[in-house]
Amino acid sequence: METPVHTPNDTTTPAITRVVVMGVSGSGKSTIGALVADAMDIPFLDGDSLHPMANISKMAAGTPLNDEDRWPWLEIVGNELANTTAAGIVIACSALKRKYRDAIRSKAPDTIFLHLDGSLEVLSSRLEGRSGHFMPPALLASQLAALEPLGGDERAVIIDISAGINDLLAEAVAGIRRVSGQ
Numbered sequence: 445m446e447t448p449v450h451t452p453n454d455t456t457t458p459a460i461t462r463v464v465v466m467g468v469s470g471s472g473k474s475t476i477g478a479l480v481a482d483a484m485d486i487p488f489l490d491g492d493s494l495h496p497m498a499n500i501s502k503m504a505a506g507t508p509l510n511d512e513d514r515w516p517w518l519e520i521v522g523n524e525l526a527n528t529t530a531a532g533i534v535i536a537c538s539a540l541k542r543k544y545r546d547a548i549r550s551k552a553p554d555t556i557f558l559h560l561d562g563s564l565e566v567l568s569s570r571l572e573g574r575s576g577h578f579m580p581p582a583l584l585a586s587q588l589a590a591l592e593p594l595g596g597d598e599r600a601v602i603i604d605i606s607a608g609i610n611d612l613l614a615e616a617v618a619g620i621r622r623v624s625g626q
């Protein structure tokens with residue numbers, strides 16, 4: 445006879461690890477997010493691929509998004525987090541303002557926000573060194589102006605992006621495991 449996976453007394457369900465890698469343009473969300481997901485063996489979704497086409501065109505033309513542009517996108521991000529059927533999911537999404545993170549949490553309350561935090565100097569040099577991306581480096585100032593730091597009451601990990609990729613990856617995974625209690 446096969447051993448049942450759940451016995452009648454086993455009321456625990458495995459926790460799902462939901463992570464949003466947040467931060468301004470050029471902070472490394474796509475790079476670190478994909479590596480974190482790989483290391484934790486869960487899927488990765490780049491929030492850039494969830495934007496309505498009009499948002500991509502607007503940014504590419506050098507105009508920052510406003511709240512109205514971002515709401516439909518944040519709803520998609522929240523739904524992807526809430527509806528995952530995997531053991532977890534990592535989504536790269538700038539989530540710059542507190543109200544954006546609240547909107548995401550309204551769909552997926554247990555989301556952990558991993559903020560890739562960096563100075564203007566480091567961010568500028570990363571953006572200047574990047575090629576083939578729709579986001580113009582000139583939009584960095586508007587991204588930093590919109591950024592609202594994580595509050596002490598938010599489920600979060602903050603890391604300084606000045607380190608190398610391997611160190612950031614290790615720090616990020618350890619932080620997520622600590623916060624999620626896994």
Ligand SMILES: Nc1ncnc2c1ncn2[C@@H]1O[C@H](COP(=O)(O)OP(=O)(O)OP(=O)(O)O)[C@@H](O)[C@H]1O
Binds near residue numbers: 606
């Ligand atoms: N720790 C790091 N050390 C050196 N280079 C890095 C590091 N993290 C990311 N990069 C590089 O910095 C650039 C920006 O990274 P990435 O595209 O992942 O940022 P992003 O936050 O996803 O940006 P955007 O929001 O504009 O899509 C890329 O060229 C990437 O290879």
Ligand SMILES: O=C(O)[C@H](O)[C@@H](O)[C@H](O)[C@H](O)CO
Binds near residue numbers: 469470492509587
């Ligand atoms: O909220 C925003 O202004 C946007 O999401 C941006 O952050 C871009 O998506 C990203 O930085 C470019 O890849």
